[in-house]
Structure formats: structure tokens, C-alpha cells
Amino acid sequence: MNETPQVENGFKNEERGKEGSDNVIYVGKKSIMNYVLAVVTQFNSGANEVVIKARGKAISKAVDIKEVAVNRYLPNIKTKSIVTSSEELMNEDGTKSKVSAIHITLAK
Numbered sequence: 001m002n003e004t005p006q007v008e009n010g011f012k013n014e015e016r017g018k019e020g021s022d023n024v025i026y027v028g029k030k031s032i033m034n035y036v037l038a039v040v041t042q043f044n045s046g047a048n049e050v051v052i053k054a055r056g057k058a059i060s061k062a063v064d065i066k067e068v069a070v071n072r073y074l075p076n077i078k079t080k081s082i083v084t085s086s087e088e089l090m091n092e093d094g095t096k097s098k099v100s101a102i103h104i105t106l107a108k
Contacts, residue, residue, distance in 0.1 A: 027065065032068060040074060066106065082104050
């Protein structure tokens with residue numbers, strides 16, 4: 001299976017269509033280093049800003065990704081903002097449930 005990190009997270013497809021969404025890393029089930037590599041690659045490709053997005057159990061992984069990327073590979077990158085929120089999702093059985101989400105914005 002050759003899925004990108006963007007496929008595994010469950011974020012709404014509408015979010016991917018927004019301008020500037022090329023620099024968004026959606027955290028899912030892959031290893032932390034896959035996402036760290038994605039962040040480093042974005043900055044090395046000329047991006048001035050990268051957003052790491054995660055929901056639910058992946059929130060702690062998103063924080064780890066940010067810490068590894070900034071402390072080990074990109075010491076000149078700063079944390080621009082960290083935004084937490086709660087999103088309401090429709091379950092398979094038709095019920096609604098709230099899920100926590102985080103958006104970490106890194107900038108040069």
C-alpha cells in the first residue's frame with residue numbers, strides 16, 4: 001500500500017482544496033519519522049509555513065512530529081501557532097461524536 005499521510009486521517013476533503021493546503025501534513029497511522037520527513041521536505045522545497053493537523057489519538061503523535069522536526073532537523077523553524085478544537089463527526093451507525101483536533105503551524 002502506497003498511501004500518502006493525507007489519506008489516512010479522516011479530515012474533510014474540502015479542507016484539502018483550500019489555497020495553501022499543499023503545505024499541510026495530515027497525521028494518521030504511519031510512523032513519526034515519515035511525517036517528520038514530510039515536514040522537512042516541505043521546508044527544503046521552499047515552503048515558508050507548514051501546518052501539521054491531527055485528530056483524536058493522533059494528537060500526541062503530531063506534537064512528537066513537531067518536536068522531532070524542530071529540535072533535531074530544523075532548529076531555525078519556529079512554532080507560529082497551536083490551535084486546538086473539537087469537531088463533530090458522523091459515525092458509521094449514524095450517531096454523532098465529538099473529536100478533538102490540533103493544528104500546529106510551523107514557520108521560518
